[in-house]
Amino acid sequence: MxxxxxxxxxxxxxxxxxxxxxxxxxxxxxxxxxxxxRLSAVFAIDKMISRATVESKKRDAVKFAFECIESPHYIESVLLYDRQRRTACLSSQLGCGLGCTFCVTGKMGFIRNLTQEEIVGQLIGINDYLAARNDKPVTNIVFMGMGEALSNFEQVRSSLEIIMHPETFNIGGRRITISTAGVIPSIERLMTENLNVGLAISLNAYSDVERSRLMPVNDRYPIASLVEIAKRYFEKTGRRVTFEYVLIAGITDTDKAVAALEQLLNGFPCKVNLIPINPYGDPLLQPPSERRLEWFADELHHRGIAATIRKSRGQDISGACGQLAGGSR
Ligand code: SF4
Structure with missing residues (x-):
């Protein structure tokens, strides 16, 4: 208009x-x-309000439950503090249809895609929280909250246009990461958009049998095709892809896993983020010991693979990876 x-x-x-x-x-x-x-007569500004804002004991994470304007649901988002960084972990869907076995969001099933207003609204709400504490606004964005961001491509892309705009949040692609379970057609599309955002692929297993068990989406987009698209992403954008790898004691932290990862990823510029699984009640899905975790990272390093152990922040507020559940009112 x-x-x-x-x-x-x-x-x-x-x-x-x-x-x-x-x-x-x-x-x-x-x-x-x-x-x-005139503006008030034609438009309305609806701000999303967080109905439950929970701060972690270590003061390194805050979880928000934003009330949706268009449906009776809550969207969960997380603010992570890391020295000078203020990272917003944003949600892109209510629930998720991909059903990864280790993920609480996946257990909700797919409810609906979030709109651009709801995605950007989370960031506005988080910046309100920071401003109320005389802190600086969000510096980095990760799409690692509820949902598979690349299954809601249009709304995520148009949200990025707002987030990256110099007169709004002015957060450049270098400070934005989209995490995906590996929806290859959408990764291909992302490569053509020239957004220069980082890509993180949830690998989580070293064999297709194991990955399909943890992440049913693997039946459609198996490991070899993910490594192949990651290489193409690097060639096209110059950005090294991160592989997220959830470590589960006795399942994904084995000697066999190290050897298989070496075979898959060696010689190709990528990073591996090692994430000990957040225990949520299943006795079969437990994190490895601290020693085993360090052993795993060292073994990858010795084989020439850049691996970092990601500190899981927000665990005590159920705000860590795979723990966001939203809900309805
Ligand atoms: S891990 Fe991500 S893709 Fe898998 S079910 Fe959870 S939200 Fe969906």
């Missing part, structure tokens, strides 16, 4: 909405009163 205003008004509007995060057009005081009245 055209309002017949000069283009700098659009820039002002972006700043009020996304940088100052006002809840009403009346508060946009750099605009004339008649213009504010």
């Amino acid at each position: 055209k309002l017949g205003e000069p283009s700098f008004r659009g820039t002002q509007l972006l700043k009020w909405m996304y940088q100052k995060r006002v809840a009403s057009f009346d508060l946009m005081t750099t605009m004339s009163k008649p213009l504010r009245a």
